Amino acid sequence: MDIGQALKRRREARGDTLEEVAYRADTDASNLSRIERGMQQPSVLLLQNLARALNTTVSEIYRELESGRPGDPADPLFSDMAKMQRYFRQLSSEDRTVVLEMTQILRRRYRQAHKAGL
Structure with missing residues (x-):
């Protein structure tokens, strides 16, 4: 799993749309979509904004990636x-x-x- 997939899992688990998260992170939905699909890497500032928009932290997202055990949205x-x-x-x-x-x-x-x- 990469950073984009982790962001998408969190966004979908919250029931947020691309537009809602992008707006809160001060970016646009197409930019967020490219990040979620792994076509683009977010800058440090954008990643911080996205984490905040998803009510989490960058360190929590990386902890999830490093553990290889993402929070299971089915849980x-x-x-x-x-x-x-x-x-x-x-x-x-x-x-x-x-x-x-x-x-x-x-x-x-x-x-x-x-x-x-x-």
């Missing part, structure tokens, strides 16, 4: 995370804080249950 967790990212971005700052606090509470409950052997 329900991968799909759920993409949905959560879309919903989270639409929330107000105050509501995002509430969601993060709820997540921390759930994580603590999980750890306590796991320690208790439940």
Whole structure:
């Protein structure tokens, strides 16, 4: 898998169109399409913009490439995370804080249950 394929997998898993991601990354859809098809390599700046538009980091994309184990879009967790990212971005700052606090509470409950052997 190359960088273009990794970007495409992430874009499709999020349910974003070429146009949506390209707009957020300050490029055009045809440019992004060429990158995804491996016909063109993105500049460092464009790669940073694309990663940001996909709500990830360049290092996370490269980590996926180096591991040879991309996040599987067929995996329900991968799909759920993409949905959560879309919903989270639409929330107000105050509501995002509430969601993060709820997540921390759930994580603590999980750890306590796991320690208790439940």
